[in-house]
Amino acid sequence: MRYLPLTPADRTEMLRVIGAESIDALFDDVPEAARLSGTIEGLPDHATELSVERHMTALARQNTVAGEVPFFLGAGAYRHHVPASVDHLIQRGEFLTAYTPYQPEIAQGTLQMLFEFQTQVARLLGTDVANASMYDGSTACWEAIGMARRITRRGKAILSSGLHPHYVSVAKTMAKYTGDVLETGTPTLSADTDLDALIAAIDDDTSCVVVQYPDILGRIADLQPLADACHAKKALLIAVVTEPVAMGALKSPGEMDADIVVGEGQSLGVGLQFGGPYVGLFGCKDKYVRQMPGRLCGETVDADGRRGFVLTLSTREQHIRREKATSNICTNSGLCALAFSIHMTLLGEAGLRRLAGLNHAGACHAADRLAQVPGVRLVTPRFFNEFTLDLGQEARPVVRALADRGVLAGVSLGRLYPGEDSLANGLVVAVTETTTPEDVEALATALEEVLA
């Protein structure tokens, strides 16, 4: 077996050193009844690289590859072009096969990268500080709600109806067990966000308001009035960013005084990957840093006075605080954070702004073109790279029909909100730098045919 270096002679010699008669003797502590007799049911013996590759490739071929068709899906996961050097660098064995940097003398590569990542994320989101990443955006969102509870000692969170329904679902799951009260709502198929309603709902029991920016339909709104309203009641504003590229064009939530900003970082460096692994972004104001969940990397010096980096404030974490930890999380998404950070370094501020501009311009063009299709109405007048169309008929079957024609048209609101008839006609369309004018034309043409 190519992955197991011991030879039969090695095993014999090692058993002799140990003083055991056989391998089975080393498993003496396993009661007879617990031992698996015979082999693993149905699993063939070890296989060559070539044969495994054939099996996996056959499975891969059954999928429609986003890059091979006109493709318009977003809703929390976006297809961007990732420069070739990103994947090359994250496959360096010293990054790929390293552990969590608990021995800082021989992990400065990972630690310095995390320090750079934290700074990039904080600047992107407009927060004072950021952590070394979370599992993904949805879990980061829930962790932010828990953090607001710890800071305010209040248990009611108000979730905007524009928050991704799967993020809401994750929060609902967790709240069942922590006792947090969540106020949630369903969006309307209109240009109006629920900001005014959120402001009206804040009271003295409110720990936080959670708002997505841009929201699930692609809408954008100034968060400053909402932040002011939160702070007037000593509640926190949590902003959720599922498309970090938007931060190259849009004022950041931190600039609008959000207290905690979380996000999904998948757009930069990571790719679609059918939903994971992704990378959760988590930033906040300085004064809340000790209530922040997740790993943190900090600057210090070594015994010779040279600058170095270490994991710090770890007393917040589960391995020390056990049942009193800020969270039960004990990993971050290190390699995805590295991919994010490399992509961001390649872009730089100038590149990020240019990339965001291209995304926005492409989306504006697509929105105009698709709104010309008979029966189609553009719901969202202001947006970044994702907008919502009202198709005038149920969108979900339309998406399926378009897939049959080789166009992946977007995410139907029927998929995201099953059973919500008022949203069934909605289609959320994302456009990035990978979308060509020909793709838009293919979608428009196919849509005309299907809707007719």
Next chain:
Amino acid sequence: MRYFTEEHEWVEIDGAIGTVGITEYAQGQLGDIVFVDVPADGRTLAKGDEAAVVESVKAASDVYSPVSGTVLEGNSALADSPDLVNSDAEGEGWFFRITLSDEDELGELMDEAGYEAFVAKL
């Protein structure tokens, strides 16, 4: 009069007011203190309640209130200088001041000699 607990807190009594901190022995066990979370003014504590948290690099420890009462103030100097706990645990490094609600509880605590004997056995 100063009293001690088996959890290594001390409380100095002045009339109905107690000043609470951790002992010199405790700070030595913890090593470099990096953060202290003191209780908010007005918080009501029962004897034995978790009142504060003290953190070193590798450990976070709860500090329990040696007496019942209402918190008068936390030591705000510890926010910027947690090292006061290391340099002067039983003086400048105090954690909080509390108005006692039951002075009879003091009888359950050790005096200085009693605590010294207790530590000597550890």
Next chain:
Amino acid sequence: MTINQSGWKPEMAVKGADAAAPTFTGNKALMLEEPLIFEIGSTETTGVDFAEGDVKHDRLGDLTRKAPIGLPGLSEPETVRHYTRLSRQNYAIDLGLFPLGSCTMKHNPRLNERMARLPGFADVHPLQPVDTVQGALGVINELAHWLITLTGMHGVAMSPKAGAHGELCGILCIKAALEARGEGHRKVVLVPESAHGTNPATAAFAGFTVEDIPATADGRVDTAALKARLGPDVAAVMITNPNTCGLFERDLKDISDAVHAAGAYVYCDGANFNAIVGRVRPGDLGVDAMHINLHKTFSTPHGGGGPGSGPVVLSEALSPFAPLPYTARTADGHVHLIEEERTEEFSNEHFGGKLDSFGRMTAFHGQMGMFTRALTYILSHGADGLKQVAEDAVLNANYVLRSLEDVLDAPFGSAGPCMHEALFSDSNLAEGFSTLDVAKGLIDEGFHPMTVYFPLVVHGAMLVEPTETESKAALDQFIGALRSVAERAKAGDASLKSAPHFAPRARLDETRAARKPVLVWKDAEPQAQAAE
């Protein structure tokens, strides 16, 4: 107040006196210093070329980002050099034996990487119509099948993003099952004192009260004490098997039977499944839920701290409560993705007649990139290979244990063979020398240290997990190095106190980092201001 019992002492963070590098650059030949991107990049520089195009069209209203963001860019060659230089300051499995107990740092097969990058898996959106992702759902379903088969369990929740997330998933299943039975009043979770810190953290998060169960002198759960504590208020017992001392919990089946008889559930921390895969099925031991760290047993890369993946296998009693979404294959070969809808349609045949999912744990379907790698790993090893994995992992650990027990104290060494980890303590080092000094000394020998100060039940613990992907020659070199360092620590060699001497950095000042945390780069003040 409570005081740290681990054996770590603050004076171990010794301030050494190694002279800084005597070269102009600060470099030492191949050991290269590298500045931060904020010190070498510029916000005007970009390493990406873009298509020409109109970007004027503006529907952002008054929300345009005008203020500088402060994100430096580098050209591609500078970027490649920056990260390549950083990478060389890391230790990694690719460089040598990485004996971190409980973490299972074994070789990461590169075929797994290639398979995860097939466009059919890597370039697929989680919300594509299910007809267009049958192969991706097929991978999830196939891996689910093997995880169930290997563990002898009934069902599996695939979506948890890491071990701790999986642990939470399992505990939430238990909580949901208790509530469905009308026994939500059971509030106590029993956790052995040797457990991973995540166990109590998870139980507490889910609203349970945690009570410790003591260990016996031979490093196992005190079965009698555990049974005595069972009662109508106990919801679950969380046990690690093999446990964190590297020993098999012989009584687990007996414990499970008692726990079930008392109306509670058994959660097994599967962090150490590597030692028994292919030889023991946790389902046969009465386990109700167990997370599997795909990044341990099935060797998906650790990546410097994630991403992990933590599917949870479930007993028949807990399967109905598994989180959304999940997959189900019907007789026609079609793989269905069950989200918030269609749960009725797919409840009966697949989930024992009742389905009452507690909801989502994450936005999408879990760590697909890890599923492809883990499935590739399982198929590559096959039935014979997986069994050999457990056998060689246990053989290697026992070889380390017996080769070093004359020089290092092995607290449970006389109790019989260990499983996949060899546990030592600091009890026979010279006065003033500790586990930390041994660990830092190993760094100078070119090895990553073992896990230190864990498990907490052993003073100055050193937990060595060599894994099955080490050759005998590699083990012999490691044993020689650890023996040498241990002998220096026993002889009181002062140079060990300031080790490492040959690493990119000497011991780092963690107190300074924690007292005044510097978590982000701050640009230097402009000259004019600084001069004032």
